Amino acid sequence: MADKKIRILIAKPGLDGHDRGAKVIARTLRDAGYEVIYTGLRQSPEQIVAAAISEDVNAIGISVLSGAHGYLFPRIIELLKEQNASDILLFGGGIIPDDDIPGLKEAGVAEIFTPGAPLADITNFLRSRYAS
Amino acid sequence: MSDKQKWAETTLAKALERGKERKEFKSTSGFPLERLATPEDLRSDYDTALGYPGQYPFTRGVQPTMYRGRLWTMRQYAGFATAEESNQRYKYLLSQGQTGLSIAFDLPTQIGYDSDDPLATGEIGRVGVAIDSMKDMEILFDGIPMDKVSTSMTINAPAVVLLAFYIAAAEKQGVTADKLNGTTQNDILKEYAARGTYIFPPAPSMRLVTNLFAYCSANTPKWNTISISGYHMREAGCTAAQEIAFTLADGIAYVEAALNAGMDVDDFAGRLAFFFASHNNLLEEVAKFRAARRLWAKIMKERFHAKKERSMMLRFHTQTAGCTLTAQQPDNNIVRVAIQSLAAVMGGTQSLHTNSKDEALALPTEESVRIALRTQQIIGYESGVADTIDPLAGSYFVESLTDMLQEKAEEYIARIDDLGGATKAVEQGFIQREITESAYEYQKAVEVKDQIVVGQNEFMVEKVPVGQLHKIDPATAEHQIRKVTEVRRNRNQEQVREKLDALRAAAETDANLMPYILDCARLYCTEGEICNELRAVFGEYRATEVL
Numbered sequence: 097m098a099d100k101k102i103r104i105l106i107a108k109p110g111l112d113g114h115d116r117g118a119k120v121i122a123r124t125l126r127d128a129g130y131e132v133i134y135t136g137l138r139q140s141p142e143q144i145v146a147a148a149i150s151e152d153v154n155a156i157g158i159s160v161l162s163g164a165h166g167y168l169f170p171r172i173i174e175l176l177k178e179q180n181a182s183d184i185l186l187f188g189g190g191i192i193p194d195d196d197i198p199g200l201k202e203a204g205v206a207e208i209f210t211p212g213a214p215l216a217d218i219t220n221f222l223r224s225r226y227a228s
Numbered sequence: 229m230s231d232k233q234k235w236a237e238t239t240l241a242k243a244l245e246r247g248k249e250r251k252e253f254k255s256t257s258g259f260p261l262e263r264l265a266t267p268e269d270l271r272s273d274y275d276t277a278l279g280y281p282g283q284y285p286f287t288r289g290v291q292p293t294m295y296r297g298r299l300w301t302m303r304q305y306a307g308f309a310t311a312e313e314s315n316q317r318y319k320y321l322l323s324q325g326q327t328g329l330s331i332a333f334d335l336p337t338q339i340g341y342d343s344d345d346p347l348a349t350g351e352i353g354r355v356g357v358a359i360d361s362m363k364d365m366e367i368l369f370d371g372i373p374m375d376k377v378s379t380s381m382t383i384n385a386p387a388v389v390l391l392a393f394y395i396a397a398a399e400k401q402g403v404t405a406d407k408l409n410g411t412t413q414n415d416i417l418k419e420y421a422a423r424g425t426y427i428f429p430p431a432p433s434m435r436l437v438t439n440l441f442a443y444c445s446a447n448t449p450k451w452n453t454i455s456i457s458g459y460h461m462r463e464a465g466c467t468a469a470q471e472i473a474f475t476l477a478d479g480i481a482y483v484e485a486a487l488n489a490g491m492d493v494d495d496f497a498g499r500l501a502f503f504f505a506s507h508n509n510l511l512e513e514v515a516k517f518r519a520a521r522r523l524w525a526k527i528m529k530e531r532f533h534a535k536k537e538r539s540m541m542l543r544f545h546t547q548t549a550g551c552t553l554t555a556q557q558p559d560n561n562i563v564r565v566a567i568q569s570l571a572a573v574m575g576g577t578q579s580l581h582t583n584s585k586d587e588a589l590a591l592p593t594e595e596s597v598r599i600a601l602r603t604q605q606i607i608g609y610e611s612g613v614a615d616t617i618d619p620l621a622g623s624y625f626v627e628s629l630t631d632m633l634q635e636k637a638e639e640y641i642a643r644i645d646d647l648g649g650a651t652k653a654v655e656q657g658f659i660q661r662e663i664t665e666s667a668y669e670y671q672k673a674v675e676v677k678d679q680i681v682v683g684q685n686e687f688m689v690e691k692v693p694v695g696q697l698h699k700i701d702p703a704t705a706e707h708q709i710r711k712v713t714e715v716r717r718n719r720n721q722e723q724v725r726e727k728l729d730a731l732r733a734a735a736e737t738d739a740n741l742m743p744y745i746l747d748c749a750r751l752y753c754t755e756g757e758i759c760n761e762l763r764a765v766f767g768e769y770r771a772t773e774v775l
Contacts, residue, residue: 111338136773
């Protein structure tokens with residue numbers, strides 16, 4: 097079981113309204129014992145980072161299906177740095193071509209989960225990060 | 229004892245003693261499936277339950293000849309980057325035998341922001357084409373005669389604005405509004421429930437919906453004013469039975485809104501269209517389309533006392549289910565799409581979009597769109613299923629499944645009625661909760677392999693690199709921003725201000741806003757400018773999140 101104190105912000109950045117994935121992940125993580133905060137739709141990177149800091153979360157998970165990932169992920173990383181909050185982990189998923197993943201990881205994204213990823217991959221990933 | 233019971237207690241019982249069945253068989257809507265349907269499972273008599281195509285209750289189809297007269301409209305949803313590039317794709321699709329256009333707009337356009345709005349950053353031309361003003365609409369239809377082509381527009385919250393751009397651009401081609409043929413999706417309720425591109429709160433949004441109905445009823449007699457959509461709720465995770473129920477409950481809400489606005493049911497009901505998803509479960513999907521058709525006819529006749537037959541017809545567009553596509557072994561998706569298309573055609577769809585194999589990865593390439601279109605053509609011209617009307621009618625199983633789905637849908641509609649109708653049910657989060665719950669249940673089933681997804685959780689291979697994917701040119705945004713800036717510079721600013729003020733003043737009254745928006749459109753007011761006037765009066769919707 098995950099440490100009860102681990103808090104995760106699940107967010108939908110940008111204008112994309114496809115929230116099936118975000119909601120399923122939020123439910124999954126909650127059932128796995130994490131404290132989950134879901135932001136809802138249309139959050140700007142600024143709003144997401146502000147929410148992450150005020151909610152004192154350990155990690156942010158974002159879901160992007162609109163193709164805007166090349167802008168949204170790096171922007172959130174940049175804002176976290178500006179706010180001295182780089183200890184907050186950023187992971188995410190969505191319709192993200194394989195070719196784009198190395199660039200996102202280089203920018204500081206911890207992990208990207210693409211369509212069809214088992215839920216267990218995501219919970220295992222978080223468990224490995226917060227095992228101790 | 230019936231013959232079926234006898235069979236079950238003798239021949240079947242012996243077989244089950246020797247070996248159990250593979251699993252417990254359930255429909256995707258959750259109810260147990262008949263092992264073997266027989267005449268005993270037919271609950272209603274032929275004439276009242278089925279009837280004849282083109283006649284009430286339209287179970288067998290809305291046209292008397294169905295595909296023997298004309299095949300369904302093969303309509304591929306497309307649009308990306310700029311109007312210039314999308315115009316090229318449309319011309320290509322038309323040259324390949326596609327028979328109608330379907331415009332995908334980018335998210336800023338769908339939510340009423342111009343391309344130079346800070347909120348549009350990163351989204352311009354991504355999931356569809358960016359349209360900022362009538363100028364872009366003129367470019368989009370350059371060389372495409374707007375009186376000859378039928379155009380479906382996936383636009384909801386700002387549907388009145390994009391229709392105004394369309395009408396105004398047609399005028400410039402010398403085509404009058406009465407010649408225009410097509411559909412505006414204009415279905416705001418499912419945006420709150422599932423798709424998320426809302427702008428205004430429900431009450432003013434419903435006003436815009438009915439403004440469009442009233443304007444079109446007087447000016448564009450061939451225009452389908454709304455496409456009441458189950459597709460997105462199904463994509464968000466609901467079941468087939470819920471898809472029928474939530475869609476028709478939304479339909480009921482729109483009819484009531486139009487009646488409350490003083491319209492006569494037979495003046496607008498014939499222009500209502502529907503939009504469903506088609507999934508892998510072939511027989512359940514065929515049954516779904518038939519049940520939806522029969523139930524809508526009943527609702528229009530019994531609840532709303534429609535007199536015209538056309539008012540009772542559920543005419544629908546179908547899209548194959550995007551959520552069934554896998555990123556793994558994407559070629560397998562061609563097979564899924566073929567099965568789903570077959571269901572749509574055997575279910576009597578009026579038009580069809582087939583998804584492309586690579587859409588779990590990116591927007592489709594031209595090559596994969598061609599395969600998707602060819603899938604429809606093979607079904608239409610080679611499979612033979614289009615040669616006779618409603619070919620699965622009379623199948624004991626399909627008929628019993630049709631009855632069962634209708635029954636489940638009616639139960640849901642009764643619950644929604646109890647909540648005060650679809651608008652209230654959405655405001656209270658009921659529909660969102662039902663969808664989220666079904667989505668989570670499905671995902672858990674996939675996780676433990678109760679639900680096999682070939683190539684994804686079973687029959688997997690080592691990851692192989694996929695071929696070429698469609699890429700959006702990074703210069704798109706810059707180009708689009710330059711264009712909208714130029715449009716704003718080169719117009720009559722005084723008239724623009726005057727018409728925008730007139731629109732805002734009209735929004736404060738009960739007037740139909742469509743003529744005011746058309747005035748703005750003709751002067752090259754941008755979508756963002758028009759929507760901002762409405763935002764100032766109507767406010768913006770803030771969702772309450774349901775997990």
